[in-house]
Amino acid sequence: MGILNYIVDLGPQVMMPIIITIFGLILGAKFGKALRAGLTVGVGFIGLNLVIGLLGGSLGPAAQEMVTRLGLNLTVIDVGWPAAAAIAFASRVGALIIPIGLVVNIVMLLTNTTQTLDIDIWDFWHFAFTGALVTGATGSIMYGIIAAVLNMIIIMVIADLTAPGIEKYIGLPGISLPHGFSGAFVPGALVVNKILDLIPGINKIEIDTETLQKRFGVFGEPLIIGTVIGIVIGIAAGYNLKGILVLGITLGGVLVLIPKMAAMLMEGLIPISDSAQEFVSKRFKNRGKIYIGLDSAVGIGHPTTLSVSLVLVPITIILAAILPGNRVLPFADLAVIPFSLVMLIPITKGNVFRTFIIGFINMAVGLLIATNLAPLHTQMAIDANFTMPPGATMISSICDGANPLSWLFTRLMSIPFIGVSILAVIAIGMAVYNRQRIIKENRKDASAENTEE
Structure with a gap:
C-alpha cells in the first residue's frame, strides 16, 4: 500500500509513464520502446492537464461572475472533483x-468477464x-466495500x-474508458436516445460537427465555435x-488544443496496445481483444x-437558479461537464x-442528485477533516x-439485504x-481467420 500510494501521489504525468513502461516490459516490448511509449503518454497527460486547467481557469471566474449577476443564494457549495x-x-x-x-480487474480478466486492463x-x-457514501448511509464498511466492488x-x-x-x-483504437463518473451516464443515455428514436420529427434531426462545418464553412470549425x-x-x-475577447479566444484555443494533446497521448499508447494484443493472442485462448x-x-x-459542454455551462447555472428542489450552487466542477458527455x-x-x-437532462437530474447526497457528502468531508468553505x-x-450510479x-x-441483492444480480x-x-466474438473472429486460411 505504501508503494502504491507513493506512485499515485506522484500524479498521472509521472504515474502513467512508470505504469506504461512496466506494462510494456511485461508484455514483451523492448525497454527503449516501452520507455518512449511511457514518456510520450506522460507528455500527453501534461498537455491535457494544462489545457483542461486552462479551461477551468477561464470558465471558473466567468461562471462565478454569472452566479453573482444572477443573485443566486444556494446553500450547498460545489467544491469540485479534487476535493x-x-x-x-x-x-x-x-x-x-x-x-x-486491482484484484477485481485481475479476476475479471481471468474469468473473461472484461476485456479491459x-x-x-x-x-x-x-x-x-460510492463505497464511502454507502458506508455513511448504512454504517457498514462491509456494505461500502461491496458497493465499491459492484460499482x-x-x-x-x-x-x-x-x-x-x-x-x-x-x-481511440485499443482504448476503453472505465471511468466511474463518465460511464455512469451511459445507461440513462441509452434510454433517452431510444426515446428520441421514437419521437416523429425529432428522430430525423441530424446535426454533427462535420455538417456544421460544411454548412457554415469556417464558422462551423471548432476554433470559431469555441470562440x-x-x-x-x-x-x-x-x-x-478585453475580458470577453480573452475568454473567447481562450475557449476557442481549448477546442483546438485538447484533441492535439489526446493525439500525443495516443501516440504513446498504440505500441503498448499492440503489444497487449500480441501477448494475449500468444498465451490465452478465447480472450478476444484487450483494451x-x-x-x-x-x-x-x-x-x-x-x-x-461549453453551451451547458451557462445553462447549468440557470438551471440551478430555477430548478425546483435544487440547493446546489454549481461552481468548481463546471469544467468537468465534458466528462459527463x-x-x-x-x-x-x-x-x-x-x-x-x-446532457441537459444529465445536468438537471445531476443537480437534484447532488442536493440529495449533500448531507452524506458533507459528513464524509467532516470525517476526512476537510476544511469547509466559508x-x-x-x-x-x-x-x-x-453521479447517478453512486446515488x-x-x-x-x-x-438491508434487498438492495445489495438487486445490485449484485445486476452486476x-x-x-x-x-x-x-x-x-x-472471439469464436467468430477465429472462424473468420480459419476461413481466410
Missing part, C-alpha cells in the same frame, strides 16, 4: 480501494466515493461495451471588452463533446442535438456528487453477459 477525490481516498473504503480494484488506478477514487464491475462492463464506439467515433461561445459567456458574465483502460480525459477532445458520443454517434438533449452549511460536487447504490443499499448479470459476448 471529492481527496475525501474519497481519505475514507475507510478509500484506504483499501487500490488493492481491491485498467491501468488508471488513480480513478479508482470514483469507486471509493467497478458495472463500469468495467460498460467500458467494454462502449470501447468499439469510442474507437469509431472518438478515434463564439466564449464571447457569449463573457458577455453573460459582464466582462469588459487499455484510461481516464476519460483522453476522449473529451471530440468537437461535439467540447461544443455542447464523453461516453455519450458513441451512443448519439456524434449528433450535437441529441448530445445536448441528453459560509457553507453543506458541500457537494458535480463529479461525483451528481442508486447509496439509496438501494440503505435497504453479476452484466459480467456474465459480457463473458458470453466476449467468447462469442
Whole structure:
C-alpha cells in the first residue's frame, strides 16, 4: 500500500509513464520502446492537464461572475472533483480501494468477464466515493466495500461495451474508458436516445460537427465555435471588452488544443496496445481483444463533446437558479461537464442535438442528485477533516456528487439485504453477459481467420 500510494501521489504525468513502461516490459516490448511509449503518454497527460486547467481557469471566474449577476443564494457549495477525490481516498473504503480494484480487474480478466486492463488506478477514487457514501448511509464498511466492488464491475462492463464506439467515433483504437463518473451516464443515455428514436420529427434531426462545418464553412470549425461561445459567456458574465475577447479566444484555443494533446497521448499508447494484443493472442485462448483502460480525459477532445459542454455551462447555472428542489450552487466542477458527455458520443454517434438533449437532462437530474447526497457528502468531508468553505452549511460536487450510479447504490443499499441483492444480480448479470459476448466474438473472429486460411 505504501508503494502504491507513493506512485499515485506522484500524479498521472509521472504515474502513467512508470505504469506504461512496466506494462510494456511485461508484455514483451523492448525497454527503449516501452520507455518512449511511457514518456510520450506522460507528455500527453501534461498537455491535457494544462489545457483542461486552462479551461477551468477561464470558465471558473466567468461562471462565478454569472452566479453573482444572477443573485443566486444556494446553500450547498460545489467544491469540485479534487476535493471529492481527496475525501474519497481519505475514507475507510478509500484506504483499501487500490488493492481491491486491482484484484477485481485481475479476476475479471481471468474469468473473461472484461476485456479491459485498467491501468488508471488513480480513478479508482470514483469507486471509493460510492463505497464511502454507502458506508455513511448504512454504517457498514462491509456494505461500502461491496458497493465499491459492484460499482467497478458495472463500469468495467460498460467500458467494454462502449470501447468499439469510442474507437469509431472518438478515434481511440485499443482504448476503453472505465471511468466511474463518465460511464455512469451511459445507461440513462441509452434510454433517452431510444426515446428520441421514437419521437416523429425529432428522430430525423441530424446535426454533427462535420455538417456544421460544411454548412457554415469556417464558422462551423471548432476554433470559431469555441470562440463564439466564449464571447457569449463573457458577455453573460459582464466582462469588459478585453475580458470577453480573452475568454473567447481562450475557449476557442481549448477546442483546438485538447484533441492535439489526446493525439500525443495516443501516440504513446498504440505500441503498448499492440503489444497487449500480441501477448494475449500468444498465451490465452478465447480472450478476444484487450483494451487499455484510461481516464476519460483522453476522449473529451471530440468537437461535439467540447461544443455542447461549453453551451451547458451557462445553462447549468440557470438551471440551478430555477430548478425546483435544487440547493446546489454549481461552481468548481463546471469544467468537468465534458466528462459527463464523453461516453455519450458513441451512443448519439456524434449528433450535437441529441448530445445536448441528453446532457441537459444529465445536468438537471445531476443537480437534484447532488442536493440529495449533500448531507452524506458533507459528513464524509467532516470525517476526512476537510476544511469547509466559508459560509457553507453543506458541500457537494458535480463529479461525483451528481453521479447517478453512486446515488442508486447509496439509496438501494440503505435497504438491508434487498438492495445489495438487486445490485449484485445486476452486476453479476452484466459480467456474465459480457463473458458470453466476449467468447462469442472471439469464436467468430477465429472462424473468420480459419476461413481466410
